[in-house]
Amino acid sequence: MFRRILNLSNPKHKYKVETNAQQYMLTGLMLLFKDNNLVIVEGGPKALRKFKRLMNVRIKWNEDVRNRKSQEDHEKLSQNQCKIIWEGKRKTRYFTKWMTKSISTDAAAREYLTKFNCLNFWDLALSETLLQDEA
Numbered sequence: 001m002f003r004r005i006l007n008l009s010n011p012k013h014k015y016k017v018e019t020n021a022q023q024y025m026l027t028g029l030m031l032l033f034k035d036n037n038l039v040i041v042e043g044g045p046k047a048l049r050k051f052k053r054l055m056n057v058r059i060k061w062n063e064d065v066r067n068r069k070s071q072e073d074h075e076k077l078s079q080n081q082c083k084i085i086w087e088g089k090r091k092t093r094y095f096t097k098w099m100t101k102s103i104s105t106d107a108a109a110r111e112y113l114t115k116f117n118c119l120n121f122w123d124l125a126l127s128e129t130l131l132q133d134e135a
Contacts, residue, residue, distance in 0.1 A: 001041045001048055002086040003055060004125045006079065008037040013059055018100060020054050027095040029116070032102040033109055036129050040121055042093050055082050085124055094118050 008014060008030075017030060017039060024047035031038040041051055061080040094116045103109040106126075113119045 001052065001084065002121050002124070003039040003041075003082055004085050004128055005037040005039065005061065005082045006035055007061075008032055010064065012063075013061070014100075016054065016059055018098070020051060021098045024051055026051060027093055027097055028099070029095060030098075030100045031109060031112070032100070033104075033106075036125055038121060038125055040094070040118060042090075042095060052084075056084075083128070085128055086121070 008017075014030070014032075021028065021030075021041065024043060026041050026043035026047055028039070028041040028043075031040075039055070041048065043051070059082070061082055062078050101112060103112060109122055110119060113122050
């Protein structure tokens with residue numbers, strides 16, 4: 001399962017995603033990059049079903065813990081969402097454990113994802129971002 005989240009700056013959301021992934025014994029990666037955050041998850045069907053419910057229903061993505069005063073920040077958070085970009089089965093796993101990585105440039109993200117042979121997920125997320133920006 002592969003997801004794209006616009007804004008993952010809320011520490012409460014990061015904690016929920018990371019803790020639940022570890023509790024469900026999922027493997028994968030949470031890649032933090034400006035306004036295009038990726039969560040790549042691998043695991044059993046029951047664990048993935050519960051994690052999918054967490055991401056789609058239980059976490060309120062437009063919630064702001066810090067109570068920002070700026071109207072611009074509030075508007076940005078009101079548009080925050082989590083989208084499933086790709087969901088399917090593979091014979092082998094990309095990852096051996098759960099990881100969180102913060103990346104500052106597009107090139108660094110590409111290089112990091114190339115290590116795990118999942119660069120295609122990054123390209124898919126970027127194309128989804130470009131399509132959303134045009135709309």
